[in-house]
Amino acid sequence: MGEIILQMKEIDKSFPGVHALDHVSLEVKRGEVHALMGENGAGKSTLMKVLTGIYKKDEGTIVYKGKEVEFRNTREAQDNGVVIVHQELNMVGDLTVAQNIFIGREPRKGFRIDDKKMIEDSKALFDRLHIDIDPTEKMSELTVGKQQMCEIAKAISHNAELIIFDEPSAALTEKEIEDLFTIIRDLRSQNLGIIYISHRMDEIKVITDRVTVMRDGGYVGTLITEECTKEDIINMMVGRVIYEKPKEKSLVPADAPVVLKVEHLNAGKMVQDVSFELRKGEILGFSGLMGAGRTETARAIFGADPKQSGDIYVNGKKVEINSPQDAVNHGIGYLSEDRRRFGIVVGKSITENSTMAALSDYMSGLFINKSKEKQVSEKYIKELDTKTPSTDQLVVNLSGGNQQKVVIAKWLVRNSDILIFDEPTRGIDVGAKNEIYKLMNRLAAEGKSIIMISSEMTEILRMSDRIIVMCEGRKTGEINIEEATQELIMDKATRQMEA
Amino acid sequence: MKKKKSIGLLADQKFIVLIIVVILYVVFSFISKDFRKYSTLVMMLDSTYYILLLAIGVTFPLITGGVDLSIGTGMICYGLTGGYLVVQRGYPTWVGLVVAVLFGLLVGILNGILIAVMDLPPFLGTLCTCMMTRGLGSICANSFAIPWPGAKAEGGWFHNIFKLTMGAGRKAMNYPVGVIVLAVIVILMSFVLNHTRVGRYTIAIGSNKEATRLSGVNVRAYHITAYAISGLFAGLASLAYAAAIPTIQPGTGAGIELDAIGGAIVGGVSPTGGAGSIIGTMLGVFVIQLLKTGLPYIGLEANWQQIVTGLVLIGAVMIDVIKQRREALEG
Structure with missing residues (x-):
């Protein structure tokens, strides 16, 4: 120097x-x-x-x-x-x-x-x-x-x-x-x-x-x-110690039912023949390098992008998902990696964002029941510990972590049972990150099933019950948390597919 | 957030525009004796109704972040078509009115499909229908200029929706009942915008269309609805136009949409979408109409109105821009 x-x-x-x-x-x-x-x-x-x-x-x-x-x-x-x-x-x-x-x-x-x-x-x-x-x-x-x-x-x-x-x-x-x-x-x-x-x-x-x-x-x-x-x-x-160790074993009971089954999903170059199962109460980590096709897989399942082929089963029943609307109706919620663009309506209030996916439950005839709306918004602010002066606060004024909580609230208000978290802590500071982790663990314990896409190895190892690894649009590995190591995941994430 | 409250009313564009409306009216009345007259007010209101109806309608596409350029020529087209049926074909007046309104609704839905389904940019999509309605109007009316029945004539009852004339000859009194009709419509549409799903999602589409779609909202349907509302109101405006203007000329109407769009923007509809109010739009239209009517009374040529309106628009948009900049700095 x-x-x-x-x-x-x-x-x-x-x-x-x-x-x-x-x-x-x-x-x-x-x-x-x-x-x-x-x-x-x-x-x-x-x-x-x-x-x-x-x-x-x-x-x-x-x-x-x-x-x-x-x-x-x-x-x-x-x-x-x-x-x-x-x-x-x-x-x-x-x-x-x-x-x-x-x-x-x-x-x-x-x-x-x-x-x-x-x-x-x-x-x-x-x-x-x-x-x-x-x-x-x-x-x-x-x-x-x-x-x-x-x-x-x-x-x-x-x-x-x-x-x-x-x-x-x-x-x-x-x-x-x-x-x-x-x-x-x-x-x-x-x-x-x-x-x-x-x-x-x-x-x-x-x-x-x-x-x-x-x-x-x-x-x-x-x-x-x-x-x-x-x-x-x-x-x-x-100002406090928060670093946590990797999860040691899966918290999902052995007999937990499969809530989401994806078979031979194909959507463009980035999603090729992807199959997997998600079980009730499970946090299923999706690991891989940037561009491995994880977000694309999630978006195809959610109906945000068109898919070419593949079957999706929710709670054992085959479902047709051609738009986000379909997915939401089948109880799937998607939390985008890019919150500001795809997750929240920044210029609108917490309340409006919270009921965005479930507005039909908050109507009195033709009109929106604003007091009922406010109630539910308040309920989730309290439950998720969202830091805000009021329900009318515009989400643009919230920090990244609190914005993420508003998106989570949106899907909880909609009663979604399958939640896809795409990079749930991106752009969120260390303290709030920990809160999001706790929240995800709590949701899983309450019986929600979570797919978590993450590029952070520590996050994958700390949160997942099971890990799916993708590389160049294909699933290249499925690892139980008990056997998972950084090296093993990296190995699968960088594996060249043999044709 | 706290800061906004401390500025209070002045931060609300509606309030500023309301003050401008009052100031304009007082100043013009002070300078010109003729402007103060009751008959001037009634005349001014007559030519405000149709602009206001257009503006209320176009507020919805504007809030989605789009625009509807077809409402001006559209309004003429619907008025010509409905009037042709009544005047040339002898249908009862109500048939003409209903046809005009439905025609407007239809073109609105077409606009919505072009934009929400076929992904045309709103400017382009509605520019196409603007041209098409201009031609269609002439065709539907067989190129006739259409004088809808006058207020006193048989079948001229629809004038009474906007201007009730009591008595005859010199004693005749005109009551601008259109004010009440429009007030009801303004309140109704404010409700639609603020308390229904259509309104909520119109605003959400303008703020963040993709996030709205990914929340499982049928964005296409609501996007089309916004344009359908605009078309419907262009249809309604054609009635007010027929009541205000003795003869509807084919090939006219281009440019009227700009007064309506300008009014909405002056009234606080964000030029980039996502925000706006019906009350604001109404006040904005008042500003534009006051300038248009009032400036000649204080000795300024009508052309000046265009220039002044342009300047007012710049001012209104600047308020929005400054607001956004300030928010960006705070965030």
């Missing part, structure tokens, strides 16, 4: 009614990967927005490369070498890789855009990152992982000296994450300062040199990564 490149001291920022940053400090050195951690709402993003000029700080100083600075906007921050690689990709799918990287500052030759130079410069950038992407390819043709790399290439093309990665791994496969780390290590050796925001504890240990932890808008402390344990960091984040 070299000299200090960035020093944020005693940064304070308030929004009406919220003290978002309470005298927070952060120091980043050249040649360092510095993790910024904290639960959702801890103030990490706000701090980064203050740094890059999106928000104006109320108090405190920012010293960058030895000079006090206050960037007025991201453009100015960029020009000074401070860039963010966002969690969501900001790419124009129909343009080529090179066009995306140089968008807004295309090299010119007279009036014409100098495509040749643009492509050459892109190549040089990729060479520097040791990645192999064709700059003339259309962005939409690339995998999410490669798009992420382009985003990084774009960032360093601004002569970046300080790069902020905002949850870069959220959408990447394990292999892609490894590639990402190689790049980050590379950038570190080129003496750049790197801020790395992530929820994933394993990554922090692997890639970062120091960790700064924030909680509730305040600064908790900075540790040297090598000298601390996961538990240390988690304790700082939540």
Whole structure:
């Protein structure tokens, strides 16, 4: 690690009614990967927005490369070498890789855009990152992982000296994450300062040199990564110990009936001949790498996407599911991995979201019975311990964990017995994660049957009674929790199918 | 959330628009003696009913995040067709009225199918039906201009729905009973929007169509319903139009939908869908009609109305944009 490149001291920022940053400090050195951690709402993003000029700080100083600075906007921050690689990709799918990287500052030759130079410069950038992407390819043709790399290439093309990665791994496969780390290590050796925001504890240990932890808008402390344990960091984040061990044995009684049976399901390339059974009270984990076809399988079962063939039996009876409506009527509920897009109606209240799937039970004749609606909404707020001032609160104002609870409430209000949780804790902070786990265990104990798709190995091992592993659209393994190990699952998840 | 309450009424676009309506009326009345007259008010109301009916209807597609461009030419088409049956073919008035309304409903359902089933973008789908109804109107009326029966003529009773005329000659008094009719419709449709499944799901589709579908809601049916309501109201509007305008001309009507859509937007229907109210739409239409009627009285050419309306629209949309930005910052 070299000299200090960035020093944020005693940064304070308030929004009406919220003290978002309470005298927070952060120091980043050249040649360092510095993790910024904290639960959702801890103030990490706000701090980064203050740094890059999106928000104006109320108090405190920012010293960058030895000079006090206050960037007025991201453009100015960029020009000074401070860039963010966002969690969501900001790419124009129909343009080529090179066009995306140089968008807004295309090299010119007279009036014409100098495509040749643009492509050459892109190549040089990729060479520097040791990645192999064709700059003339259309962005939409690339995998999410490669798009992420382009985003990084774009960032360093601004002569970046300080790069902020905002949850870069959220959408990447394990292999892609490894590639990402190689790049980050590379950038570190080129003496750049790197801020790395992530929820994933394993990554922090692997890639970062120091960790700064924030909680509730305040600064908790900075540790040297090598000298601390996961538990240390988690304790700082939540102020309590919560890490739990894997499940040791299945909690499903041997004679529990099969509630859902899927036979030879086919839906496009991503779902090929998938068969499995789900039993009452069971949590059936679906493991696999990103792109293994797990979400596609769930969506096909739920009727969200068309399927080509395959039979589905609910409680022993064969059912036709051609739309989500059919699935819901057969007691299936689906909790999407992408809550904001597919799970909740963000601009509407908790109540409206809660009764969304069961509104016909809350009618008085032609009219919606709003007091009955409110009652049930209140009931589940209490039962699921959703943190909100009232039932009228718009879900957009809730944290990720509480939004997830609203989605769960929606299916409980509908009396769904089979729940498909697709990445149930994605984007949810550590404390709330634990609550969701407890809730899922409780639901299973009460006789609900759960399919849980998860890319987090610890989550799979901790929650599942049985594990199904998928790879490239096929089921490649079925493992009882008693025999399950990370190695065994990984082995099946990466198995090449023999034709 | 707390913050919203502290701003209170001013955060509610309806309240702002209500104030604008009052201010406009007071200012115009103050400047112009003629504007103050009772007859001006009645005349203004006459030309407001059909716009208001169109606007109430189009509020539903707008809230789903779509639009219905076919209501202007549609209204003329339905009015021509119904009127042709009455005037040229000698059917009783009620037949013409019913045909006009059903025709509107039918085109509305067609719009819904184009958009919800065949996945045409709303702008394009309803642009097609806008063109089609324009041609169809002329064909159905055999290219005649159609004068529906006048208020005094036989079969002209439908005028009384909107304007009741008592007495005759110089003593004749006009009562704008349409105000009551429209008030009932506004209250009814407010109820539909806020207290029924149709309303709830119309809003949900506009906020997040995919999440709504994945909740097991028959999104297609409710999406079609929103356009059917719009078509139905275009049919109803054709009656109000026939009552207000002596002769319906084939090939007209294009552009009227913009007044209705503009009114709805001014009244707080979110241009991106997901939010809006019938009361707001009504107030928004008042703003547009006041400008249209009032500006000439204070010595401004009618063309200025278009410009001023445009500016008002920008203002209204900016309120929405600023609101969203503020919410984004808070979130």
